[in-house]
Amino acid sequence: GESVGLHLPTLSVQEGDNSIINCAYSNSASDYFIWYKQESGKGPQFIIDIRSNMDKRQGQRVTVLLNKTVKHLSLQIAATQPGDSAVYFCAENFRGFGNEKLTFGTGTRLTIIP
Amino acid sequence: DVKVTQSSRYLVKRTGEKVFLECVQDMDHENMFWYRQDPGLGLRLIYFSYDVKMKEKGDIPEGYSVSREKKERFSLILESASTNQTSMYLCASSLKVWGAGANVLTFGAGSRLTVL
Numbered sequence: 001g002e003s004v005g006l007h008l009p010t011l012s013v014q015e016g017d018n019s020i021i022n023c024a025y026s027n028s029a030s031d032y033f034i035w036y037k038q039e040s041g042k043g044p045q046f047i048i049d050i051r052s053n054m055d056k057r058q059g060q061r062v063t064v065l066l067n068k069t070v071k072h073l074s075l076q077i078a079a080t081q082p083g084d085s086a087v088y089f090c091a092e093n094f095r096g097f098g099n100e101k102l103t104f105g106t107g108t109r110l111t112i113i114p
Numbered sequence: 115d116v117k118v119t120q121s122s123r124y125l126v127k128r129t130g131e132k133v134f135l136e137c138v139q140d141m142d143h144e145n146m147f148w149y150r151q152d153p154g155l156g157l158r159l160i161y162f163s164y165d166v167k168m169k170e171k172g173d174i175p176e177g178y179s180v181s182r183e184k185k186e187r188f189s190l191i192l193e194s195a196s197t198n199q200t201s202m203y204l205c206a207s208s209l210k211v212w213g214a215g216a217n218v219l220t221f222g223a224g225s226r227l228t229v230l
Contacts, residue, residue, distance in 0.1 A: 043221030
């Protein structure tokens with residue numbers, strides 16, 4: 001999962017297995033949560049988002065789960081492929097006072113083992 | 115294909131130099147952002163802009179300034195570079211979707227700055 005500090009959490013998964021990446025967020029008033037994927041040498045790319053009034057959302061091979069009680073977010077990737085190797089960031093979106101703010105987690109490095 | 119272009123992928127500067135990082139987006143997005151990315155610290159917001167000539171401080175604005183004279187261009191300026199500003203700098207843009215929808219950012223590929 002994600003944590004504050006100088007060490008990037010890592011997760012190694014066998015190709016074809018499912019992976020789960022966890023994230024704890026801080027602001028209970030955040031209205032959206034978003035997952036980004038960053039491949040080596042590239043900027044982060046949007047994967048999937050979920051509104052705060054939902055607890056689950058599915059995309060293609062990905063599912064995001066939201067547990068507001070414990071302020072926890074997870075990204076599940078089914079049948080992982082080598083191209084899934086990347087750093088994954090969760091982000092929480094807060095709207096208020098005429099603007100909105102997106103706060104990112106520290107990231108989790110996912111490595112797919114062939 | 116939507117694009118955010120950062121003009122410099124790699125820069126090496128000396129302490130005290132003035133540094134300009136340029137970012138251009140071709141999606142007619144209202145919002146533009148500058149983040150810095152450091153290992154284990156994730157992405158931290160430096161400055162953002164919701165409109166031309168408008169700027170707002172993010173979480174770590176000290177030592178930086180920005181300029182947005184045109185909608186498509188957002189520049190990050192380091193007035194006097196220091197070694198602790200060695201980092202990966204990411205520019206992003208998004209549509210203004212106040213009241214509906216997620217604030218989905220499109221990022222550039224990043225500019226890696228080394229200050230000696």
